[in-house]
Amino acid sequence: MQNVKMHRKQEVSLITESIKIQMLPCHASTIVEEMEQITEIVNRVYAEAEKGLWMHGAARTTMAEIAEFTSNGEIAVAKSMGQIIGCVRIRQLDEETGEFGMLAVDKKYQGAGIGRELIHFAEAKCQKDRLQKMQLELLVPVDGSHPVKETLKNWYTRIGYRPVYTEAMERSFPKLAQMLALSCHFIIFQKELT
């Protein structure tokens, strides 16, 4: 058992050593296969992380949406040995605020620091673009708590994000709100980029 654990640990550290994070090129040469991989990873990990929040069959994204975000130059990917293993959407909201969303790391690679690196990458990109604030949205149930969301809340707080306001799902995404299994809203977190 100990050997299996050691082996897994070594495997994870070898993977993290070989991780490359980069913006996905927004021109037509971005291969459909890569957009399929991103769509699959996002839908798979979100289905697990947001279990109980959505009605059966609801998907976080579609390939058409990923293609749109990619052509806008908003998708960054983490690759290990040429294979996409995680992603994040980065965009500018207004003249001073950047946002990261759709943060996802394939299950097999979670817990090895890749999510943290994807956020660093998003923050560094927005800093380079001279933005002063970074924002993220966290979907949570209006009543009660959800274990994965509590873990995320604690993590975002540890890396400097603070809740600034909540936004009703029904107001911002009326169609999506109909697919929720229980009432949820977004907590908007922000962090100063210094």
Ligand SMILES: CC(C)(COP(=O)(O)OP(=O)(O)OC[C@H]1O[C@@H](n2cnc3c(N)ncnc32)[C@H](O)[C@@H]1OP(=O)(O)O)[C@@H](O)C(=O)NCCC(=O)NCCS
């Ligand atoms: C959120 C997500 C991207 C994090 O990716 P990751 O590569 O596993 O993250 P990291 O390894 O960088 O770990 C991030 C932090 O979470 C902590 N963490 C990781 N797995 C954990 C677990 N199972 N339980 C508690 N904490 C955990 C780590 O300790 C780390 O905190 P630290 O830097 O203070 O030590 C990944 O879990 C995921 O794809 N989740 C599903 C989609 C999702 O919920 N996205 C975010 C929506 S807002």
